[in-house]
Amino acid sequence: MPEATDKQLSGWGRYPRLQHSVFTPVTTSNLHGFVANNKNPNTIAFGNGRSYGDSALSECIVDCRLAQNYFIDFDIRQGTLTCQSGITLDEILKVIVPKGWFLPVTPGTRFITLGGAIAADVHGKNHHLAGCFSQHISALRILLADGSDVTCDEQHNTDLFRATCGGMGLTGIILSATIQLTPIASTQIKQTTHKTRNLEETFSVYEENLNSSYSVAWIDCFAKDKSLGRSLVSLGEFADDGTLRQGQNKALTMPAWFPGIMLNAWSIKCFNTLYYHRQRRSIKEETVHYEQFFYPLDGIKHWNRMYGRGGFIQYQFILPKDTSFEGLQTILKTIADSGQGSFLAVLKLHGKANQNWLSFPMEGYSLALDFKIKDSLWPLLEYLDQLVLKYQGRFYLAKDARVSREVFEQGYPNIEKFRQYRQEHNMNQHFNSAQSLRIGL
């Protein structure tokens, strides 16, 4: 088995950047061997490096992409797919889409691994109807620290399932999963975009379109006063015209030297205003390919370089429905006044929470936005943390690189269960990430 190599790595946000020893097993038996012999308690599985912060960073990293990259079974009639955890959603789409199937849940990038999707229990634009990724899993195989290879689902080994989905790799190494796919009759999406003038209108478009399969809003986080919360809310439905066509797979590349200074309050404000006003009508209908609808940023390779070498924080939180309006008004105002924030800001109404102990979504509105890292950012984020807590909100581990233990744990009523479960099964002696050590998971 190849030796560990020492590498500096960071998550997708390019912050923090830490030193690791990286093990790259090439087969499943290599992976078993590694787990059996590994003595370092600060070990975590690594997929495609798309979580933003330090979820997949640790002293010792197991890169699972080579060892776990097989499709195991695809039932074309039933739409059930079993594959190993190192396969990316992009690879899955290439296989299933031509057969008229789609992922039941997909986040905003297709370049994450199946293992990562489960570990973060990702959600997508259909959360209000379909829930999280884990809710479409019928079997999940995990390699535990004692070397056993355990299968679980919602009915069997339920605790392991509840801890693993959303558990950020802290229970063991996810080996494979069986998922139930969604049938599609076209790769085109009928998209309706509502241009709203303020937060109230944005909310009412969401509330009036709860039956829409997919919904998401780009929000102008620089807009103030009467325009606070103005958005472009996109609703989507798969078309039924029978065309099953893969995307172009052409991508622009963000150059490595892109100067972070290009993004400043002034340039983003201009950009946001132009982007908002590009759509003239209050409602626009068009048909777009699913890649454009679900994965607009995947069209730009390394878009994370846009924020320069210092990196960025993607700040994502969710507020319960009854505090959402007031809370978002306060938070958006704070952000607009600060002049920080960026072009990429996404507001989304979620459906009910699932029962996994650390899954992020709950019924209410989530806001995700990027902040280029600079000294003045940290006090702003700490202030925002307090606002989120005041409105009973919580934070998303897959995006997080910085929240404190005290702030994080207030949002998750089952966190003690998770901690206890890890202790009882000695998982905390074997699997820890920089994030889990910071938050005390």
Place this chain on the structure above:
Amino acid sequence: MSSLLILGTKSDIAKALARQYAANGYDLLLAGRAINELDDFAKDLTIRHEIKVSLHEFDANDFDSHAAFVKQLPQLPDGVITAIGYLGEQKQAEKDWSECQKIMNQNLLGNISVLNILANLFAKRQSGFIIGISSVAGDRGRQKNYLYGAAKAGFSTYLSGLRNRLFKDKVHVLTVKPGFVNTQMTADMDLPEKLTAEPEHVAKDIYKAQQKNKNILYTKGIWAWIMRIIRLIPEWQFKKMDI
């Protein structure tokens, strides 16, 4: 649908080649020792690319079995790639005949034995392609690996002759000379990054070269220049060098 036989399928280059040809719609016949270990790999290829994959036990060292091996294949494939190779331990092989013989058998004799049979069948059919993975190490003998190099040189010469012979029979022969490749075979070596190719890159180069009926392929391409220079060094100078 076209079909391809890959001999020595367990190497990283061979696996990358299997993926490359599968992605281009070739049905695959994968052959090697303890071939059942590739069950999962084969299943993965069939799901990803909707092709047929069959597995066949094959031992390059067991020359006498080769005729029977070819005979029991479900079909005569359109093309064959042999990725059978063994780097061996040069120092040990200088003293230990069995290691030396293993290097010769794996890299040269095993390949010749099985390709002789397939070449005759392809010639009779008047179609097909043969791809042999040789090495830049065969271009000039160096003290560090001349036994492996000698076997590869023999193999390159064999392929060159085969190409010459089969030209009139419309069978194309491609000699591949990879430089450094980042594989399990070289996992312990400290390779210069700029000169080292990933197996996927090598596979893509081979596929393209085969489709264009190229004769000799260096991959990465820069190795054609490096070897040209190395061959130009006069022997009286070369013998004193340690490269």
